[in-house]
Amino acid sequence: MIQPSQRLNQLDEGVFQELALEKRKLLASGKDVIDLSVGSPDLPPPPHAMKALVDNASAETSYGYTITGLPEFNQAVAQFYARYGVVLDAEREVLQLQGSQDGLAHLALALVNPGDTVLLPDPGYPIYEGSVRLSGGIPYPIPIDAETLHPNFDLVPKDVLERAKLMILNYPSNPTAAIATVEMFEQIISVARQYDIFIAHDFAYSELIFDNQPAISILSLPGAKEVAVEFNSLSKTFNMAGCRIGYLVGNAEVIGHLRKLKSHIDFGIFLPIQRAAIAALTTEWDGLAPQRAEYMRRRDALCSALSRHGWQIRKPSATMFVWAQTPGGQTSYSFALDLIRHAGVAVTPGSAFGPNGEHHIRMAIVHAPEVLEEAADRIGAYLAIHA
Ligand SMILES: Cc1ncc(COP(=O)(O)O)c(C=O)c1O
Incomplete structure (x- = not known):
């Protein structure tokens, strides 16, 4: 066997x-x-997204390989991200994904060499550790403070910070439901700069924040694009989890690395789903x-x-x-x-x-x-x- x-x-x-x-x-x-x-x-899902899906699914021309995301999808993401105060170059700073899971599962393969240390939240969404292990990297759990639910870097030894290459974070967090603060992101970016660690932030729950608290994209902090990328998704915001469509935004170089890897792995998302996602991202939805x-x-x-x-x-x-x-x-x-x-x-x-x-x-x-x-x-x- x-x-x-x-x-x-x-x-x-x-x-x-x-x-x-x-x-x-x-x-x-x-x-x-x-x-x-x-x-x-x-x-x-939003009715206009379902309509776009149905309309496009009945066109005979919708069934070929799409290979990459439609440029309109990237523009739609850039338009949507304005709500977080983030300006994106639609061509270079946006990459379409088959759900954020696709990107989370593959990013380490594009960035991490066997033996590289990757910092992860503990507790954290399981694919973070899984993807690091698949790439041969060594996961290092960042202790999450029991009270603030934010990472406690004081508990991470200096030599671990010195050898870490990548750090994966997730706010609002699955499973703890903690939300980010600007101060926390500032501290994370400062640690990342000091130790030359790249940040991948998972923002899949960006629109499920309660009690009028703000949704903070890490990319809205000054200079963040130099050290970070951010995953987001149509799955939770627009209830389109089965459509399998999401995206990565931020640092153009890292986006380029994942784009190259993905060009060997998949041939793009079904066109009607891309059209539905564009409708969801660009139409004001009450x-x-x-x-x-x-x-x-x-x-x-x-x-x-x-x-x-x-x-x-x-x-x-x-x-x-x-x-x-x-x-x-x-x-x-x-x-x-x-x-x-x-x-x-x-x-x-x-x-x-x-x-x-x-x-x-x-x-x-x-x-x-x-x-x-x-x-x-x-x-x-x-x-x-x-x-
Ligand atoms: C924190 C987090 N990130 C990413 C995902 C993956 O979502 P999707 O691949 O549907 O975008 C999930 C799904 O539950 C999640 O909870």
């Missing part, structure tokens, strides 16, 4: 597979599971504010209901995730397994996001408030017996 590569063997699949299997078993036995484990938006309000209602419904059951949870300021410490100090995996088995609620164990995620779970608020209250009641009933 052919064996997988050592590279592949470094990737983990345990946790998600086992939980998915558990869910399948429960559903097959007629039980009902409220799934809070996956951050796939349940809300509709759905964004109600969408934020809906996520806030969901957040409040879940957190308040859990609090009534005695589980106090910090309300997230952003994203579609509630990040919570497991009650009673249970490990995140055994608690998640108990919740799916005994409460019929699927959540993601925090350990899936790195060692610092241990003793936490992540709940995706991808259901209506009433469903989330039902999930909280089920969890409450479980806690009343087991806690």
Whole structure:
């Protein structure tokens, strides 16, 4: 039998597979599971984006290879980024991606040599570590301060900072839902300059920030384009996760490196999807504010209901995730397994996001408030017996 590569063997699949299997078993036995484990938006895309998709899908000329992104897509991204106070050169500073995941999975292959150190948030979205491992790089988890949820560089040894080549960050954060501040980005850029570390910032939740707090693109800071690129996506802002379209913006040289790598890997995105994305990015949509309000209602419904059951949870300021410490100090995996088995609620164990995620779970608020209250009641009933 052919064996997988050592590279592949470094990737983990345990946790998600086992939980998915558990869910399948429960559903097959007629039980009902409220799934809070996956951050796939349940809300509709903008109508003009769906119309552009349908109109273009019925044209015979839409079905060839697109090879690269349409220039209009890059211009649409540049237009959209004006909202963050960032001016982009549409040709050189924008690269279309098959979802930000595509870029996150491949950026390290374009930049990192075997043995290079890459700083990552811990807890952090799993592909950051996966991509570094696939490239042969050495991931170094940056401890995230438990209170501010920002990186604590004082805890990173100087020799690690000296040899680090790349740093990946994510605000608003999945899984912690922390948001960035200008001061934090200033500090990160100053560390990056001092130690010559390039920054890749994942801004996938840029439009899911609550309570009128500002969405800060790292590229809006002076000189940031010299040291940073930023990933963004149509998946969460416009509920187009299944379309697989996103982009990378910022430093033209790094964009060029990823563009070169991608020219060997894929032949572009289906034209109607590109047209739908252009429509989404360039049309003023009055759905964004109600969408934020809906996520806030969901957040409040879940957190308040859990609090009534005695589980106090910090309300997230952003994203579609509630990040919570497991009650009673249970490990995140055994608690998640108990919740799916005994409460019929699927959540993601925090350990899936790195060692610092241990003793936490992540709940995706991808259901209506009433469903989330039902999930909280089920969890409450479980806690009343087991806690
Ligand atoms: C932080 C973060 N970055 C990137 C992605 C990937 O999104 P997409 O590839 O759909 O743009 C996700 C998806 O959940 C995410 O949570």
